[in-house]
Amino acid sequence: MELTGAEIVLRCLQEEGVEHVFGYPGGAVLFIYDEFFKQDKVKHILTRHEQGAVHAADGYSRSTKKVGVALVTSGPGATNAVTGIATAYMDSIPMVIISGQVPTPAIGLDAFQEVDTVGITRPCVKHNFLVKDVKDIASTLKKAFYLASSGRPGPVLVDIPKDITQHKTEFVYPESVSLRSYNPVTKGHPGQIRRALQLMLEARRPMVYTGGGVILSDAAGELTEFVEMMNFPCTNTLMGLGGFPATDGHFLGMLGMHGTFEANMAMQECDVLIAIGARFDDRVIGNPEHFYNPSRKIIHIDIDPSSISKRVRVDIPIVGNVRDVLQDMLKMLSSSREHCNPAELESWWKQIEEWKSRDCLKYDRGSAIIKPQMVVEKLYDVTEGDAFVTSDVGQHQMWAAQFYKFDKPRRWINSGGLGTMGFGLPAAMGVQMANPGAKVACVTGEGSIQMCIQELSTCKQYHLPVKIIALNNRYLGMVRQWQEFFHGNRYSESYMDALPDFVKLAEAYGHVGMRIEKPEDVEGALREAFALKERLVFMDFITDQTENVFPMVPGGKGLNEMILV
Amino acid sequence: MRHIISLLMENEAGALSRVSGLFSARGYNIESLSVAPTEDPSLSRMTIVTSGSEDVIEQIIKQLNKLIEVIKVIDLNDGEHIEREMMLVKVKAGEAEREEAKRMADIFRGRIIDVSDQSYTIELTGTVAKLDAFLAAIDRSWILETVRTGASGIGRGNRMLRI
Numbered sequence: 001m002e003l004t005g006a007e008i009v010l011r012c013l014q015e016e017g018v019e020h021v022f023g024y025p026g027g028a029v030l031f032i033y034d035e036f037f038k039q040d041k042v043k044h045i046l047t048r049h050e051q052g053a054v055h056a057a058d059g060y061s062r063s064t065k066k067v068g069v070a071l072v073t074s075g076p077g078a079t080n081a082v083t084g085i086a087t088a089y090m091d092s093i094p095m096v097i098i099s100g101q102v103p104t105p106a107i108g109l110d111a112f113q114e115v116d117t118v119g120i121t122r123p124c125v126k127h128n129f130l131v132k133d134v135k136d137i138a139s140t141l142k143k144a145f146y147l148a149s150s151g152r153p154g155p156v157l158v159d160i161p162k163d164i165t166q167h168k169t170e171f172v173y174p175e176s177v178s179l180r181s182y183n184p185v186t187k188g189h190p191g192q193i194r195r196a197l198q199l200m201l202e203a204r205r206p207m208v209y210t211g212g213g214v215i216l217s218d219a220a221g222e223l224t225e226f227v228e229m230m231n232f233p234c235t236n237t238l239m240g241l242g243g244f245p246a247t248d249g250h251f252l253g254m255l256g257m258h259g260t261f262e263a264n265m266a267m268q269e270c271d272v273l274i275a276i277g278a279r280f281d282d283r284v285i286g287n288p289e290h291f292y293n294p295s296r297k298i299i300h301i302d303i304d305p306s307s308i309s310k311r312v313r314v315d316i317p318i319v320g321n322v323r324d325v326l327q328d329m330l331k332m333l334s335s336s337r338e339h340c341n342p343a344e345l346e347s348w349w350k351q352i353e354e355w356k357s358r359d360c361l362k363y364d365r366g367s368a369i370i371k372p373q374m375v376v377e378k379l380y381d382v383t384e385g386d387a388f389v390t391s392d393v394g395q396h397q398m399w400a401a402q403f404y405k406f407d408k409p410r411r412w413i414n415s416g417g418l419g420t421m422g423f424g425l426p427a428a429m430g431v432q433m434a435n436p437g438a439k440v441a442c443v444t445g446e447g448s449i450q451m452c453i454q455e456l457s458t459c460k461q462y463h464l465p466v467k468i469i470a471l472n473n474r475y476l477g478m479v480r481q482w483q484e485f486f487h488g489n490r491y492s493e494s495y496m497d498a499l500p501d502f503v504k505l506a507e508a509y510g511h512v513g514m515r516i517e518k519p520e521d522v523e524g525a526l527r528e529a530f531a532l533k534e535r536l537v538f539m540d541f542i543t544d545q546t547e548n549v550f551p552m553v554p555g556g557k558g559l560n561e562m563i564l565v
Numbered sequence: 566m567r568h569i570i571s572l573l574m575e576n577e578a579g580a581l582s583r584v585s586g587l588f589s590a591r592g593y594n595i596e597s598l599s600v601a602p603t604e605d606p607s608l609s610r611m612t613i614v615t616s617g618s619e620d621v622i623e624q625i626i627k628q629l630n631k632l633i634e635v636i637k638v639i640d641l642n643d644g645e646h647i648e649r650e651m652m653l654v655k656v657k658a659g660e661a662e663r664e665e666a667k668r669m670a671d672i673f674r675g676r677i678i679d680v681s682d683q684s685y686t687i688e689l690t691g692t693v694a695k696l697d698a699f700l701a702a703i704d705r706s707w708i709l710e711t712v713r714t715g716a717s718g719i720g721r722g723n724r725m726l727r728i
């Protein structure tokens with residue numbers, strides 16, 4: 001039997017086991033929406049903005065490893081989606097975005113709601129396709145899901161002109177795909193792995209630095225085993241938090257621009273650095289010239305050869321899937337008799353303990369004004385460290401990263417690479433949708449939350465009881481901090497004036513609102529909010545306006561040149 | 566340093582713009598880029614002449630390999646290779662210039678492929694440097710028009726780029 005293109009789209013989604021699609025309708029996708037109406041296997045979630053749809057699909061994916069799916073119309077639908085797509089691209093999140101396009105004969109004629117979606121998104125997708133024949137829909141979607149989720153993951157966009165969704169053809173979903181031009185590696189080269197192990201066993205000051213790749217490849221278990229077995233110190237990037245248990249004694253906290261003193265010092269001073277699924281980002285190592293240390297050897301495990309020796313020359317590259325490589329390493333280690341010199345390791349740990357004693361994350365715990373750090377600590381206590389925490393971008397994001405101790409992967413969900421304000425709330429919706437019944441908190445700022453505030457309405461419609469923790473400092477705090485440090489206290493346009501009454505706003509959307517102004521009320525309010533299991537609670541914490549994020553490595557500086565409290 | 570990068574990719578709409586987009590997005594130099602289908606019409610072969618430090622060239626090759634439609638990439642400079650570019654140059658060829666223009670074409674082993682009473686069109690093939698040398702050798706004011714294909718390259722002997 002022949003099916004229409006639109007029917008085929010739905011059948012493909014079903015074949016892929018997609019349960020939720022986040023989207024927003026419009027002219028070019030009307031036939032596809034018609035098919036949604038006629039079935040109930042794939043649930044559609046109507047967001048209030050296409051950016052929200054893509055972030056929600058993104059959060060959905062980050063919390064589950066499933067491919068997130070979003071559907072938008074042509075023209076403004078597609079352009080609204082771009083921020084979400086770029087956000088996913090920078091953090092290597094597997095997603096498929098289906099966009100409608102004007103009918104094939106109208107392409108190129110400046111038709112109503114026409115944009116060159118494939119052209120606009122090309123630099124921020126792993127790959128994209130324009131479907132020109134109804135016969136290609138099934139094979140293209142199959143490829144899209146495969147590309148999105150294999151190798152280094154990323155968003156893949158499929159642009160489908162409206163007429164193609166009306167045309168008919170026989171539906172056959174390909175069982176498998178193979179592309180002669182795309183063959184991602186999984187296993188690491190055994191010779192390289194052996195060389196790496198040799199180097200590690202000779203290390204006197206080893207350091208394990210891991211990132212998003214550990215989360216993406218579900219290798220937290222292997223990483224933990226490896227670190228424990230070796231008794232090495234371990235740090236995570238912002239994207240890697242939860243890849244190694246934060247409450248484990250081997251953990252030195254996050255590293256980088258706002259990393260801990262001990263993590264940054266150990267990173268700088270180690271003699272063997274083992275980088276695992278991390279990409280030596282500028283927010284992580286600062287200035288590569290300052291980072292350079294001739295007595296340090298670097299091992300780098302990454303699935304993407306272009307991540308290796310991009311910013312920093314490495315000595316032993318291992319191209320492969322983190323999980324496979326770590327499993328091979330563990331096997332070799334357990335059959336080897338060699339160990340690191342325990343005396344050397346002990347003195348290295350002693351040095352690290354000394355750095356730790358600097359207590360770089362200290363803040364005024366007796367303050368009469370709510371300190372943002374304290375809110376996150378209480379959030380950790382109240383949720384017993386077991387929440388999914390999404391975040392927006394700014395100071396609050398850094399405090400969430402520093403003070404919520406993530407013991408499990410896929411619990412910390414934030415936009416690291418693009419740094420997209422507005423990510424937190426829609427991402428939390430996606431997380432809650434994927435994990436009904438789980439505690440989901442969105443740590444945000446009064447600036448960021450307003451970038452996708454409309455999604456409060458989506459939360460109402462789909463009963464998503466997200467807990468919004470707004471650290472309201474009445475400033476674009478991260479901007480204000482830079483202006484204080486580097487622009488002579490000239491707070492140009494970083495003050496948030498005319499803020500809405502968030503309590504009333506939440507109520508207007510049908511949710512619960514709370515304003516918390518005193519430190520002694522913080523914990524009780526959080527408990528009350530999390531007890532409201534069925535409700536979204538918007539918690540507006542009025543925090544210290546002048547608080548800054550420490551430590552801080554100023555731009556262009558090296559990791560050991562931190563500004564400390 | 567100058568490098569000649571050769572690659573094979575799927576002969577699909579949009580593939581070229583992915584390559585050129587990559588170069589502009591990442592700020593890599595392109596001296597020339599030429600592309601055409603191969604004997605297998607499903608494949609295109611592209612030659613890119615670029616320049617940069619060894620680190621940059623390494624990144625360019627890795628980034629090209631990362632493009633989904635790219636099948637194989639080689640840096641011709643890694644071994645013996647031959648480079649050729651074709652140029653058509655229209656020069657003044659009135660009474661005064663005719664003889665000298667012909668002589669120059671001969672010296673550079675060019676062929677005159679079109680003649681009018683005021684001009685010659687000369688076809689020249691060679692390395693990029695040779696074509697540059699021709700343009701430098703001939704009186705600037707004689708040159709009416711030039712068009713160049715950009716370099717193509719191929720490995721010597723058993724060095725081959727194929728799937």
Ligand SMILES: Cc1cc2nc3c(=O)[nH]c(=O)nc-3n(C[C@H](O)[C@H](O)[C@H](O)COP(=O)(O)OP(=O)(O)OC[C@H]3O[C@@H](n4cnc5c(N)ncnc54)[C@H](O)[C@@H]3O)c2cc1C
Binds near residue numbers: 255278284416419
């Ligand atoms: C306000 C702000 C402040 C920030 N401050 C900091 C900071 O202080 N510290 C910090 O760390 N970051 C910070 N960031 C985040 C920073 O910008 C980067 O996003 C982040 O550091 C990158 O993390 P990553 O190196 O783990 O790479 P990711 O972007 O997570 O990349 C993952 C790497 O793993 C590889 N990979 C993917 N899958 C696999 C697999 N299966 N097997 C092997 N490898 C794989 C990829 O190829 C890639 O190289 C900040 C961001 C913002 C917005």
Ligand SMILES: Cc1ncc(C[n+]2csc(CCOP(=O)(O)OP(=O)(O)O)c2C)c(N)n1
Binds near residue numbers: 394396446
């Ligand atoms: C979409 C977008 N625009 C601008 C920025 C630049 N930016 C980074 S942090 C920040 C301030 C965020 O303010 P708020 O959400 O109140 O968080 P705070 O830093 O105060 O905790 C800005 C404007 C950004 N990251 N994203």
Ligand SMILES: [Mg+2]
Binds near residue numbers: 447471
């Ligand atoms: Mg703020």
